[in-house]
Amino acid sequence: MKRFRGFRPSRLSLQPGRSLRWLAQLLLKIFGWQVEGTVPTEPKWIAIGAYHTSNWDFAVMLLATFSKQLRIYWIGKHSLFRFPFKTMMRWLGGIPIRRDKTYNAVQQVVDEIERHEKLVLVVAPEGTRKATDHWKTGFYYIALNAKIPIGMSYINYERKVLGFGPMLYPTGDIDADFAVLREFYERMSVGRFPEKQGTVQIKAPKAE
Incomplete structure (x- = not known):
């Protein structure tokens, strides 16, 4: 597998300051x-x-962070980082990766993480806003692979709360860790559209 060297997000990214913090707190209170x-x-x-069922999730997450x-980062397809959107995407914390079969997407992100002293990567494991099993x-x-923990952050539309939960340190036993x-x-967690919440389990292997 080839490795794709993306941009280094720490060189250009959104660092929330006091003014942005105050504005976010105000908007959260208003809503x-x-x-x-x-x-x-x-x-x-x-x-x-999680659960990711609405485009509003992103807005709430940004205000909360x-x-x-x-400062947070996220993964995006490398084609999104072309002119004229390249600078904006990097400013918003984007990490470009190639998803071609000749590249190892997981290793690309691990490489980016290892280049930085600090990095918080936000991931929506459902991969879609539609219902998934x-x-x-x-x-x-x-x-x-990066030897870092997974923060169990969550959104609850019933209570109108975004929360930071406990950390999970991957053991390598994916079934046991997914049970947690x-x-x-x-x-x-309760999504905006509960009927679209993805089941927290790994994909079942295809029947032969």
Whole structure:
């Protein structure tokens, strides 16, 4: 597998300052949202964004992270980082990856993480806003290979809360680790459209 060297997001990215923090806190209050839990202090970790059922999830997440002055990054297809959107995408924390079969997408992200002293990567494991019977496992193997924890962040539209939950340190036993994730998210998270929530389990193997 080839490796694709993307841009280094720390050179150009959105760093929430005091003014942005104050504005985010004000908007959260106006719309009746709260942020609960403690922001992890680990320098590098993956933040799960679940359940992801609406485009509004991204707006709420941004306000919540801005209110905590937390700089976040996300993964995007490399073609999104071309002129004239390249600078804006990098400013917003984008990490470009190639998804061609000749490139190892997980290793590309691991390489980016290893180049930085601090990096919080937000991932929506469902990979879609539609109902799905499994979560994608890329985030898990990124954390496992980069030797960083997974933060169980969640959104709850019933309570209008975005929260920072406990950390999961991948053991390599994906079934056991997903059981921990499943118990937590079924208890703590409610999407805007609950009927579209993805089942917290790995994809079942195809029948031969």
